[in-house]
Amino acid sequence: MAVAPRILVIILAGGEGKRLLPLTNDRAKPAVPFGGSYRLIDFALSNFANAGYLKIVVLTQYKSHSLDRHISQTWRFSTLLGNYVTPVPAQMRRGPYWFLGSADAIYQNLNLIGDERPDHVCVFGADHIYRMDPRQMVEAHVESGAGVTVAAIPVPRAEAKAFGVIESDADGRIIGFHEKVDEPPSMPGDETRCLASMGNYVFETQTLVDVVTPPGVDQQRTDIGGDVIPALTREGVARVYDFSTNDVPGQDEHERGYWRDVGTLDAYYAANMDLVAPVPEFNLYNDAWPVLTDQPPLPPAKISRGPGGEPASVGASLLCQGSIVSGAHVERSIVGPGSYVDHDAHVVDSILFPGVRVAPGARLHRCVIDKNVVVPAGYRIGLDPEHDAERFTISDWGIAVVEKDRTLEHP
Template identity: 60%
Template sequence: MAAKVLAIVLAGGEGKRLMPLTTDRAKPAVPFGGMYRMVDFVLSNLANAGYLKIVVLTQYKSHSLDRHITKTWRMSTLLGNYVTPVPAQQRRGPWWFAGSADAIYQSFNLINDEQPDYVIVFGADHIYRMDPRQMVEDHIASGAAVTVAGIRQPLSTADQFGVIEVGEDGKRIRAFREKPTDAVGLPDAPDEIYASMGNYVFTTRALCEAVERDAEDKTSKHDMGGSIIPMLVERGEANVYDFRDNEVPGSTDRDRGYWRDVGTLDSFYDAHMDLINVHPVFNMYNFDWPIYTEQPPWPPAKFVHQWGERVGRAVGSMVSPGVVISGSLVENSIVSPKVRVHSWAHVEGSVLMEGVEIGRHAVVRRAILDKNVFVPEGVEIGVDLEKDRQRYTVSDNGIVVIGKGQKVEP
């Protein structure tokens, strides 16, 4: 009989470095790629693999995340399938989740209900395609207590990741340090580290034991990367699964192995630019491994030329349904549903979220505009960064970010 697998998606992260996009929503609920929310990527990976018993642990500003999951991921409950958002519930005492391990501790009832053989614990804020079945098979074959997905990343980013050191066999994890500031590069690639992707497969008993033991430790921060994984590494029971071995149907030579942690405004912006390349670094048009999302009854995008030779155009861009681009030019941008771009406007290298409206003659360059931002006639954004810094958030790489509901003065 096939092994019973329960998937737990950790979606409680605050996402401070994505402010103002996370002002009133959890990081996994941040819109991505026009039509999606970040959490859709992990959920699609699980669903495509046939893992359809999924609980999503939420906490921080979870309203829009809950609503999205309940609306979009409402699945047939035939065969006992479900995708359920579970908010922090204070089941173990009068406190909210202290960290991701505490979130699991407080959710033991869900594991007890399901009695799975293995538990998949995946993060909710990465952009990638992965077939988790291959990792589960690898885990079962090895007999480890936990298997951690690993990927090579630049040495300069070591302080953002759990850094893995493997033994001679290339599988057993010898050391694991969460976000070290003094990491050294790999023997065969001095400017790279082996990073944890924050995706784990556990043998159920081992997970429960480790989490219970951690709960008793009053000095622990109770998070997976900082406490649980190092504990199992110390006991010699943790293995790595190399993400390079993962084969996803329909992936191209160019986007095989793509994985992005979109934790900062610049990485969030860059991951969007990866989508719109002619030969995209990450190909959304892989119909063999679809990314699912909500599909409301929006009409197709429309391009109109109201002013003689002023043709409404979008090039090098992804344009969602419900959009009207009229007598204006949109280049190298991601345009979400129900965006309006009016005559003589020019949008370039930008991410426009749902319902954004760009007035006539406005210029928007290298910017992220959150939901329903209205740019009045003639306003320039991303042209004079000094001026923009006085009113909006400007990232390290000079991307101007305007939050939901923030007013743009004429």
């Protein structure tokens, strides 16, 4: 019987997340709430937990307090067999400077690899929404004998110029990497689609150590996508893994290949809205491959009439634990843990983070309300674009975003 390879997982969670401002004003991007009850990082961590890869380090950097606390409070494995999830801040082991990029983050933390001595290292991002069984990618990597395997997802050729596109031969060997070009190469045998890099990698350990270690002065490779993968492609040791072939237990066929990069406000909003569709594109209710997170000791969600007997109406929405809808109308929305929507308020096509209070008669349409915001009685958001632009961050799609702890007052 073959011995399973020793796997170390490195989650890259040090990105600044500027395109998600103001949601990242006070938190790291992987700590941004998603789907009401979750944080973005929970999706990557859940994939590895479900797969049984239980030695995980999370490299952090910017505004990492809430992320560190979430990991320490939520992600605890039994230490009996040496399993762990641990956040690792920038330690400046190589000098007095921050991480210069994803490859430099690994170079500055090579001691973690030396301590664990794995056969292979999974290097994954912390802020994408998807389900994946990483064991299948590792198996494909080991069988191919590659130095690195890059996960990729087929996308329509018309959309591919927004991604880094992998050019491969019929055997899956990467022969070129094209970063956001106007005419990206198509997949072998399919002129209508291209293979877009997901930013997830499996490395043979010594290959990773060698490629991130600078060969000389001023020759440091700082970024995995921009420097490391092209270098290993030139050496002929890089291969591609087609994510659309990944078979996740309990997943419906229409979900196969679902992956969302939520790096912008509009992409983040759209991925949340995927959850509330009648037949959701991404199904949270998969007991065979659950998305795991902290479950605070809150009471069940409650839907009730208002104090004057006003009826409540809720449709196509997620109501998280501890939330209350009291005589209000909620449609195609996500109401976060501990949030309260009072009578005669309307919340439509919107996302409420934990602890939001919506007072009587308020109207919220196509907006994102961050934690602990109190929306005053009769207040309007999302109904007057010009007025909203004077008060809030507005996305390209016109989504109004209200920052955390904002005090809202009538003009």
